[in-house]
Amino acid sequence: MERVYLDYAATTPVHPEVIEAMIPFFREKFGNASSLYSFGQETRGALEEVRQRTADFIGAAPEEIIFTSGGSESNNMALKGIAWTARERGGRILVSAVEHHAVSEPAAFLKKQGFEMVRIPVDGQGVVDLDFIRREIDKKPLLVSVMHANNEIGVVQPVAEIGRLCREREVVFHTDAVQTVGHLPVSVRELNADLLSCSAHKLYGPKGIGFLYVRRGIRLSPLIHGGDQERRRRAGTENLPAIVGLGKALEIAGREMEAEGVRLTGYRDRLIDGLLKKVPDCRLNGDRDRRLPNNVNISFAYVEGESVLLNLDFEGIAVSTGSACTSSSLEASAVLLAIGVPAELAHGSIRITMGKWTTEAELDRILEALPRVVAKLRAMSPLYPGGKNG
Amino acid sequence: MERVYLDYAATTPVHPEVIEAMIPFFREKFGNASSLYSFGQETRGALEEVRQRTADFIGAAPEEIIFTSGGSESNNMALKGIAWTARERGGRILVSAVEHHAVSEPAAFLKKQGFEMVRIPVDGQGVVDLDFIRREIDKKPLLVSVMHANNEIGVVQPVAEIGRLCREREVVFHTDAVQTVGHLPVSVRELNADLLSCSAHKLYGPKGIGFLYVRRGIRLSPLIHGGDQERRRRAGTENLPAIVGLGKALEIAGREMEAEGVRLTGYRDRLIDGLLKKVPDCRLNGDRDRRLPNNVNISFAYVEGESVLLNLDFEGIAVSTGSACTSSSLEASAVLLAIGVPAELAHGSIRITMGKWTTEAELDRILEALPRVVAKLRAMSPLYPGGKNG
Amino acid sequence: MAETKTPYSEKVMDHFRNPRNVGVIENPSGVGKVGNPVCGDVMELFIKVEAGIITEARFRTFGCGAAIATSSMMTEMVKGKTLEEALEISNKAVAEALGGLPPVKMHCSVLAEEALQAAIEDYRKRSGTV
Amino acid sequence: MAETKTPYSEKVMDHFRNPRNVGVIENPSGVGKVGNPVCGDVMELFIKVEAGIITEARFRTFGCGAAIATSSMMTEMVKGKTLEEALEISNKAVAEALGGLPPVKMHCSVLAEEALQAAIEDYRKRSGTV
């Protein structure tokens, strides 16, 4: 039986073309890109080519791109980097209530270090409260951070509008675009972003590489100090194979993204409609339309998500109960609670995210399996009003 | 003409076995190691296997190993992590005068943040002053950081002795072992290290991966906050291909390191003797015996290092003028100045570092080329007392 | 499907996939219901007691893999035991019988222990032995 | 060796590998020596001036690739120029003639400009034209 992978939001397999592009840089073109001699200069050439391509992809200039080890580092660098350049301690930082841990945790750390943290609330559909931001922005926070699209419920935030509000008041605006770069059009100009995070392994690139866009003129204290790499903004020997892989992944996304978006939106809608119809007592989480093309997040009453996940895994189907990095946690998803899902219902949530290799046949598989699994678990749930006797 | 690579201390080509071990993890075993389902659990198994192997390699326990994006991150995590857990601000941090920028720069940053930075001096051979440490340690610094072996002059520091002094007074001790892991035996027990940094690309592993050893009981604030990975001490989706590559590199080092050390020590001595004999007015930098098996660092009077490097590059020979990451700098090497090399002589320094694929024939090549290049440059140097007319 | 790999032992997965004694007992001797849906797990345990011995045990559980497997294992372990013997079954014993649980999941085994205590207490209350 | 790749332009590398006019001039009209070995570059420029025109220029330089290449290019550029014309040669002009220099290396071209000014000043002093 073929395994069915439906957790593309957690990570994606690396595209064969990406692997192929990386291979020569492990062994033949291995030189340190900061070295003067030919071994180093030929990799430096590749490095600057990818930097240019990356910049072009999001409408930036090459010197505005800093390569990092991934989305978490980019987010940490953005938040801490802005905080630590601030002269006066105790500045305010606005962070949405549905951010990934890689934003909310550094924000919590900065709070302990003396900064003030303000949570931007979201409505029942998961969309941030623009009026709240409008009011708060007059208090001149150091930074506003609102993600482009949410990793759990797929909601796409009104980032361009937030960026415009921030730009008008000269407030620095960061957006975590880890779930959108390579999937939706991302233009730092249209979004009015000052800082933007990306991670390659979410778009068929390798793990361990990403970038932070830093708009010209934005002062940022480095997170990793040391050598002169990345114009002294991120130390460490340049990870050329991975950087080249990121470049190739962006190239592929550039030519395939649009058609993929249409295809997956169709799949997504078929899945949502099918599940809502087949399974009683369930609800879709997050706005139905303002949504990533590949994301389905549904809560099933009376059952617990991990049990659903494991039962699907027995059948070779991989889905998630929330963001992968918190799968060991015992608490209900903070994102679901923030949009008002009751805790007991939040515990029964499943995220299905599709991607390049998802097929119609796989949709059929999960549309058949999921209702059956939920029914099985409900039959043994003490919460289920229609529970049958053993 | 075959190119001759003699800059193994900057970075190494990835071992073919390492590449082979990594490949399956890009595409088949790509699952997020933090995911519950089978796709994730099979990579988690590989992750924990490498963690065990890494721990074994340095005599540690698996839960004491934190995978990072490389040496710079590990060093930053060690210094900042210790500083930020310290309750009282303004603690003292002791750092040797010959540290890599990935230690000295975070130390400088912490100084700006209110910590006190004390530089441990070195003698003319590049060895740190143990008496100085002994005196300073009574003032109960937060942290002492002394590298295991220096990346420029190859000097191996008396780290076990420093570790013992620190352990006796319960002072936290960090050592940057980026140049030694995989090349010299490294045991955290024998070194009495509380924290130890490693980077895979210095030992035929991939770039963008390394680890920080953190002894059980040492409290460390994370550098990258976010998800639950690495027991909440380093967020970010686990970079499995690279981690598996690191594991394979350590495995290979385990079986080859000893013989390689003997072979390269012979090469090193032949190179040092040959150059000192063939070129007048030059000096070896760093202790001759307390030295990495693969490191030669020589200053040639009256010439400037970059000119030497470029001339060798024309002949297909790659060497370095210092640490790769500062090759764009205009200042003489801080390490050479710290050991008392006059600035004008420091400018004329060349680092030759050998490795697994270095051959006798390559030694012959550089032993022939380097004296010739130096003579050519001296002939056009206004500083050279024996300069001939044009 | 032998390729399935989870953080759980094979025994846990066996009890999770094919839980023993699922369901309710009509006219039970005692019932214990513990846990909280807000925290993500609830267990309901029904026991039948005859001459001081637990002759039957059935459960319904809302919870994760560990919660369901420990519930199932517990119902197996109590059958045929006296109340006193049953009360000595600790959560650790249940976890051990399952070949161990991941550390973050140990708390789930407490659920089964508590449900058993609650069911026996309920029985004693009903039968007037307390 | 066509594979050689440096941060420098081909023209810089040509002048670095085959520097023009290296050496000293016996009985020069003027000599300029600038730079500091502690900073890593020193240039010594010798000029021969006849009827107000620089007829010969030779140099010796201790320095990096850019320092040597700009020295070489400068000696080529001044030949046949009047002193006034020569003084108008800026460091930027030398760098441009070389097809540009990496930003961190622009300061090296200043060395050549200063050496020329010093040599011309020395000539004027010797010949009493100042």
Ligand SMILES: Cc1ncc(COP(=O)(O)O)c(C=O)c1O
């Ligand atoms: C001694 C030492 N420490 C730290 C580093 C930094 O390692 P990385 O470039 O992997 O960040 C290096 C090499 O660049 C090094 O030689």
Ligand SMILES: Cc1ncc(COP(=O)(O)O)c(C=O)c1O
């Ligand atoms: C929205 C979002 N931000 C940040 C991250 C962290 O990225 P990485 O795991 O590459 O560090 C992720 C994924 O894990 C994500 O989905």
